Amino acid sequence: MIEIQFWWLVVLPVFFGLGWLAARVDIKHVIAQSKSLPSAYFKGLNHLLAGETNKAIEVYVDIAKNHEETIELQFTLGHLFRRRGELERAIRMHQKLLARRDLSSAQKEQAQLDLAIDFIKAGLFDRAETLLHELSETNAAKAARVELLAIYQQEHEWQKAIEIAQQLRDESHTYQHEIAQFNCELAAAALIRNQIEQAQVYLENALSVHRQCVRARLMLGEILFSQHQVQMAIDQWLLIEAQDESYLSLVARNLLKGYEQLGKVEDGIELLIRYLQRYPELDVVDLIYEHLIATQGVDAAHKFVRERLRDSPSMPGLRKLLEAHLLVAPDDQKSEIELIGKLLHDNTREHTMYYCHECGFKTRQFFWHCPGCNGWETYAPIRGKRRKQAE
Ligand SMILES: [Zn+2]
Known part of the structure; x- marks a missing residue:
């Protein structure tokens, strides 16, 4: 014990001495530099x-x-x-x-x-x-x-972009999101030229680079749908749940359209309600509500939003409930409900926008490629959501 304490007595002053020397050298250096710089x-x-x-x-x-x-x-x-x-x-x-x-x-x-x-x-x-x-x-x-x-x-030189991104790949940045998105862009361009098979090849490429690429699944389903292979299209879209469930909001409309084509719109609505129970954040309440009104009437729609609001209270949910209320309310109460609805609408406008979590850019339309910061997949696919979920 005594020996150790003795050593510290020797070592500490040496350390202090070195620090003092370093500080002096630094200051001298700075003074010398500032003299050579014009004021x-x-x-x-x-x-x-x-x-x-x-x-x-x-x-x-x-x-x-x-x-x-x-x-x-x-x-x-x-x-x-x-x-x-x-x-x-x-x-x-x-x-x-x-x-x-x-x-x-x-x-x-x-x-x-x-x-x-x-x-x-x-x-x-x-x-x-x-x-x-x-x-x-x-x-x-x-x-x-x-x-x-x-x-x-x-x-929009996507092929060249893929080549460069492949050269840039390293452990810190794999570029797999970007390369998959570039392939989706190539597919979109091929579809405009009516080169369906070529588009499918690009989309398969996208999935082989990044198997969680939701956009590629979405587009593969759309191609099948346009070829009247409705069940196969639905099967593609159903796979999105395993990729990233928050994107189900984007595919919900397609799914309903598919089930409608098959004459099973009720199954489609049931599926979306199941999704909503599993992932309460999903942005599909409006869509289900619209379809319920069209297929099962005002009362079913009203009941649906009331239950939704009870299970998962939210401002957009409340707005929808008022909307439903307005449809069934007696005439003498309508103007009052309308007034509350308008007030709520003005105060919850931010819930109707998509937000880029990189630069904060907000838009009414969903983008895969942010027009503000040029980031890919930087928008949460749920309106009003400002931050991406922790991965
Ligand atoms: Zn952005």
């Missing part, structure tokens, strides 16, 4: 921190003119120009950088990548593509591929 640099930094990009650019352009050697500053300026949407200036800055002979290979690659990104922002995809392909054997290859993937998605 205008800090002025520019202050503007940047205050969000005054215009003023910062003025200052930096001035420094860059007088200090041609400051390569990093030229990069910073290029970024600032691009961020402010001054693409011509950004392009000129990066072209000038690229033409310099004193760049390291890493800096040269960075300048080329930056120039390509400027071209993408300016919509000059062909020029960007050429520059990015040239980087494919360099250390910037991965970053270049990420940009190429963005181009091909914007250009």
